[in-house]
Amino acid sequence: MDLAPDNMKKVFFTCGGSDANEAAINMARTVTGRSKIFSRYRSYHGSTLGSGNLSGDPRRFSLENPSATGFIKFKDPYVYRSTVKFANDQEASEYYLQKIEEQLAYEGPENVAAIFVESITGANGVIIPPDGYLQGLRKICDRYEILLVCDEVMAGFGRTGKMFAFENWDVKPDMITFAKGVTSSYVQLGGVIISDKVAEYYSDKVFQYGLTYSGHSLACAAGVACVNYYKKANLLENSRKVGKVLGEILEEIKQKHACVGDVRYIGLFAAVEFVKDKETKEPLVPYADKSGTMGKIVGLLKERGFATFGRENNINIAPPLIISEEELRTAMTIFDEVLDIVDKEFL
Numbered sequence: 001m002d003l004a005p006d007n008m009k010k011v012f013f014t015c016g017g018s019d020a021n022e023a024a025i026n027m028a029r030t031v032t033g034r035s036k037i038f039s040r041y042r043s044y045h046g047s048t049l050g051s052g053n054l055s056g057d058p059r060r061f062s063l064e065n066p067s068a069t070g071f072i073k074f075k076d077p078y079v080y081r082s083t084v085k086f087a088n089d090q091e092a093s094e095y096y097l098q099k100i101e102e103q104l105a106y107e108g109p110e111n112v113a114a115i116f117v118e119s120i121t122g123a124n125g126v127i128i129p130p131d132g133y134l135q136g137l138r139k140i141c142d143r144y145e146i147l148l149v150c151d152e153v154m155a156g157f158g159r160t161g162k163m164f165a166f167e168n169w170d171v172k173p174d175m176i177t178f179a180k181g182v183t184s185s186y187v188q189l190g191g192v193i194i195s196d197k198v199a200e201y202y203s204d205k206v207f208q209y210g211l212t213y214s215g216h217s218l219a220c221a222a223g224v225a226c227v228n229y230y231k232k233a234n235l236l237e238n239s240r241k242v243g244k245v246l247g248e249i250l251e252e253i254k255q256k257h258a259c260v261g262d263v264r265y266i267g268l269f270a271a272v273e274f275v276k277d278k279e280t281k282e283p284l285v286p287y288a289d290k291s292g293t294m295g296k297i298v299g300l301l302k303e304r305g306f307a308t309f310g311r312e313n314n315i316n317i318a319p320p321l322i323i324s325e326e327e328l329r330t331a332m333t334i335f336d337e338v339l340d341i342v343d344k345e346f347l
C-alpha cells in the first residue's frame with residue numbers, strides 16, 4: 001500500500017480490470033446508498049454487465065439492456081476535438097467542469113454514487129485532461145459527496161511515468177481500479193484500492209462480492225514480483241526519460257505527415273490521431289467506422305514488427321516500460337515509414 005496516496009490503506013483484489021470496476025460500482029452504490037454512476041463516452045472500463053455499461057465506447061452496445069440502469073454518460077475533455085477554442089488549460093478545464101455540474105444538476109447530485117474516469121483515457125485515444133480538470137472534478141465530488149473513482153487499468157503502474165496517472169495532478173481519488181500493469185499482464189490480477197472512508201463502511205460489514213480466483217495467490221505473487229522489479233529497475237524513471245524522446249519523435253512525425261492531426265503523449269503512453277485534412281480535422285474514418293481502414297494501417301505496422309492497436313481514428317503507442325531509447329528510435333522509424341504509405345494511399 002505504499003504505492004497509493006495516504007488516504008488509502010486497503011485493497012480488494014480481483015482477477016482483472018472488468019471485475020475491479022464491477023466491484024467498485026458495487027461498493028460505490030452500497031456505501032453511498034445512491035444508484036447513479038457517471039462515466040464518460042470515450043471510455044472503456046470492461047466487458048461484464050456493470051463495467052460494460054460503465055464504458056462509453058461502442059463495445060457497450062451489446063451489453064446495454066434494461067437490467068442495467070443508472071449509467072449516465074458525460075463528455076470527455078477532448079480539447080483537440082472541441083468546437084470551443086480555449087486560451088489555456090484552465091479555460092478548458094472550467095468549460096468541461098461546468099458541463100459536468102450542469103449535468104449533475106439535471107440528474108440530481110444526491111442520486112449520484114460515483115464519477116468514474118480513466119485518469120488518462122487509454123484505448124479511446126490517450127486523451128490527457130487539461131491541467132485543473134481532475135482537481136476540479138475532485139472538488140465537485142467533494143461538494144456533492146460523490147465518490148471519485150480513477151480507473152488506472154491501462155494508465156497505472158508506471159505507464160505515464162508515475163505509479164498512477166492521476167499523480168500527474170494533485171488529486172486523491174476515493175477508489176483506484178487497476179489490473180494489467182500490476183503483473184505486467186503476465187498473470188491475471190486486478191483490484192480496487194479503497195480510501196479509509198470507503199473501508200470504514202466495511203469495518204463491520206461483509207463486502208458481498210468475489211470470484212473463485214479473486215486475489216489468487218499465484219497472481220498476487222506475480223504482482224509483488226513485478227512491482228519490486230519496477231522499483232529495482234527504475235522503470236518509472238525510464239518511462240519518463242524514454243517517454244520524453246517519444247514525445248519529440250511524435251512532434252516531428254506530426255509536422256512531417258499530412259495524415260497526422262494530433263499527437264498526445266505522457267511517459268510511454270501515446271496516441272496518434274489520423275485525419276483526412278489537418279486544417280478541417282476531418283477524421284480519417286468516422287466514429288464507429290466499419291470500413292477496416294484503421295485495421296489495415298495497424299496491419300502494415302504489424303507486418304513490419306511494430307505491435308500495437310488502434311481504436312476509431314487513433315493508434316496507440318505504449319511500448320514496454322523496459323524499452324531503451326535506441327529500441328524506441330528503431331520502432332518509430334517503422335512507424336514513420338508506414339505513415340508515408342498512409343499519406344500516399346489512404347487520404
Ligand SMILES: Cc1ncc(COP(=O)(O)O)c(C=O)c1O
Binds near residue numbers: 017190
Ligand atoms: C481502462 C480500462 N479499464 C478496464 C479494462 C478491462 O480490463 P480487463 O480486460 O482486465 O477486464 C480495460 C481493458 O482494456 C481498460 O483499458
